[in-house]
Amino acid sequence: MSPRPLGRPRPMYATCDAGGEEVLAQELIKLKCDEVSPAHRGVFFWGGEETLWRVNLYSRLANRILIPLAEFPAADRKALYEACKKIRWDWWVHSSQTIAVDASTHKSSMQHTHFIAQVVKDAVADSMRERFEERPSVDTQNPDLPINARISEDFCTISLDASGARLHKRAYRIDGGPAPIKETLASLLNHLIAWRPTEPLIDLTCGSGTILIEAALRAQMKAVNVQRLSEEGFAFQRWRSHAKVKFESWLAQVPQPKAFPAYFWGSDINRKQIARAIQNAESAGLENGIIHWQRADINEAAPMAKQWLDNLKIPEGQGRKAVIVMNLPYGERLKNDDQVMVKLFRDLGAQLKEHFSGCEAWLLVSDESPWREVGLKPKVQIPLRNGAISVKLVQFDLY
Numbered sequence: 001m002s003p004r005p006l007g008r009p010r011p012m013y014a015t016c017d018a019g020g021e022e023v024l025a026q027e028l029i030k031l032k033c034d035e036v037s038p039a040h041r042g043v044f045f046w047g048g049e050e051t052l053w054r055v056n057l058y059s060r061l062a063n064r065i066l067i068p069l070a071e072f073p074a075a076d077r078k079a080l081y082e083a084c085k086k087i088r089w090d091w092w093v094h095s096s097q098t099i100a101v102d103a104s105t106h107k108s109s110m111q112h113t114h115f116i117a118q119v120v121k122d123a124v125a126d127s128m129r130e131r132f133e134e135r136p137s138v139d140t141q142n143p144d145l146p147i148n149a150r151i152s153e154d155f156c157t158i159s160l161d162a163s164g165a166r167l168h169k170r171a172y173r174i175d176g177g178p179a180p181i182k183e184t185l186a187s188l189l190n191h192l193i194a195w196r197p198t199e200p201l202i203d204l205t206c207g208s209g210t211i212l213i214e215a216a217l218r219a220q221m222k223a224v225n226v227q228r229l230s231e232e233g234f235a236f237q238r239w240r241s242h243a244k245v246k247f248e249s250w251l252a253q254v255p256q257p258k259a260f261p262a263y264f265w266g267s268d269i270n271r272k273q274i275a276r277a278i279q280n281a282e283s284a285g286l287e288n289g290i291i292h293w294q295r296a297d298i299n300e301a302a303p304m305a306k307q308w309l310d311n312l313k314i315p316e317g318q319g320r321k322a323v324i325v326m327n328l329p330y331g332e333r334l335k336n337d338d339q340v341m342v343k344l345f346r347d348l349g350a351q352l353k354e355h356f357s358g359c360e361a362w363l364l365v366s367d368e369s370p371w372r373e374v375g376l377k378p379k380v381q382i383p384l385r386n387g388a389i390s391v392k393l394v395q396f397d398l399y
Contacts, residue, residue, distance in 0.1 A: 004241050005091050006049035006067075009034065013159065014055065014062040015042040019384040020188045024061040027191075031055055049243060050250060052162055056234050057223045060187035060214065063166050066148055066159040074156035075109045077119050084123035084158060089145075092160060094240050095132040098139035099124055102161070103149045110151060120149045120158070144238040164235030171227035172284035173210070175276045180208055181327045181364075183224075185386055187214040189325055192382060192393055193362045197260035199319040200309055202359075204301050204348070205326050206266035209277030209291070216286050219262035223254075227285075265308055267294040267301035298344070302351035321358040330366035330389060342370045349374035352398055361396040 012033075016024045021038040028036045031054050033045040043062075047055070055065055070087055074080040093099060101124075103116035110116055124147070125135040136145070146161035168184040189211060195201060197219040203211050217224050228234060229251075236242055268274050274295045281291055292308060294301055309322050329344070352361055353376070365371035367390045380395035 003091055004049075004243065006052060006241065006243075009046045009048045009051075011044060011046055011068055012052065012055075012162075013039075013042055013044050013066040013068060014059065015064050015066065016061055017041070017063070017182070017185050017188060017385060019382065020061055020184075023188060023191045024059075027059060027061055028055065031058055049246075052236060053247060053250060056163055056167065056236070057225050059167060060218065060224050061184055061191070062163075063168055063184055064161055064163040065167075067162055068157055068159045070156075070158045072156055073154060074151055075154040077110070077115075080110070080116065080119050080151075080156060081123045083156070084120050084149075085127045087124075087127070087158065089124050089127050090131055091241055092239050093128075093136055093145040095128045095134035095136055097136050097144035097238065097240070098142075099136045099145045099147060100138060100140045100143035101147045101149055104151070106150075106152045108151045108154045116149055116151060120147060142232060144235070146235050160235075160239075162234065162236040165228075165232060167225060170224055170284070171231050172213070173208070173280050174283055175208065175279070181210050181386060183210055183214055185384070186211040186327075187218070187224075188384075189327075189362070189364060189393060190215045190218060193323055193325055193360075193395075195323055195325070196319050197262040198314070200263040200265070200312060200314065200322040202265040202305050202309070202322055202324045202356075203326055204267050204298050204305065204324065204351075205328060206268050206277055206293075207270075207273050207327070209266055209280050209293070211325055211327060212264045212266045212291050213277075213281055213284050213286065216262065216264055216281070216290055217284060220259040220286065220290075221257040222285065262290070263312055263314070264291040265294070265305045266291055267296050267305065269295070269297040271295050298347050298351055302355045306355040320360050322356065322360075324352065324356060324359060324361040325364075326362075327364040327386075328369065328371070330369055330386075330391075338370070342373050345370055345373035346375065349376055352376065352396070356398045359398050361398055363394050363396070364391055365394060366391050 018041055025036050025038045025043045028045050033047050035046040037044045072083040101117040101120045103113040129135040148159040148161050150157045168182045170183045201215050274293050376396040378394045382393040384391050
């Protein structure tokens, strides 16, 4: 029987998209994590096994949760191999289970990530073989024990990936269609715009609906990753030290907070995208009708959204009249046609000025797009990244 290495608090690390560190830190504090400290593209914190479970199920912003096991100098293969071999891998994985190593390197003597991963794998295998005369096999797709090896300036950190598949891969998204926004980035946008459920949320280029679905899940206080439990689950559930009975008891006792009333409008010119959005919302367990979906281009959708907004009759003092948030095409969906892009932004600017006085607009745009053609003065510009693409979240007040 292996010990329970998560039986007491220990350091952990949640990775996130660039620009989301401070917001993730605030979220982790709300999730009852201790000693929360933002870092580059992630946040350090302390916690035990219940903290690990809670963050994996409830974090809307983290990409994965890492458990650091060891830190040591590693300028060459020998130093890396010997230090990794000393780790008590049998506390975490059985010799009959599977492992995989994800490696990265920065300003170090060892520059080849495949070589680093191979050395770490050999160290784990040899350590287990010496103890049990059997070694775990490798499964690069869905390992029982995903291992993360990061070497920076010849100093190595070995961590376990407690999440497995990245947390942005919510189980609800059946099909994202072309150029979908990551779920964690969509949720980050909702936090950066300081959206509250009492404020109607409008997306006139909603695609497969990710921004609105993430906001609706937040309004309904749903654990965004709970659906993974009935599918592939989390990596920590397959660890040798996982307290399965305690975890199931903890799950059964987790309270379901009361949902907030909220209002969402989503429209897109692409009929297939609207069909995907409806399907994804249903898969996410959202109540039918909580999001109003409409197939229409921006010029058609804006007056319809304005009429929908007026019909809500929301009392004054509940926040902004409405918040428009849109992930605008970077060129991929429009085949990099400059004239089409310019017309899109000009049309959008005209519609925002004509129909949404008293509202606030936030546009996620690429640095290279002609977003200034919207013809509005930006109030705030927040640099972000959508995968490999440099983007910015731009705020406009509408008068």
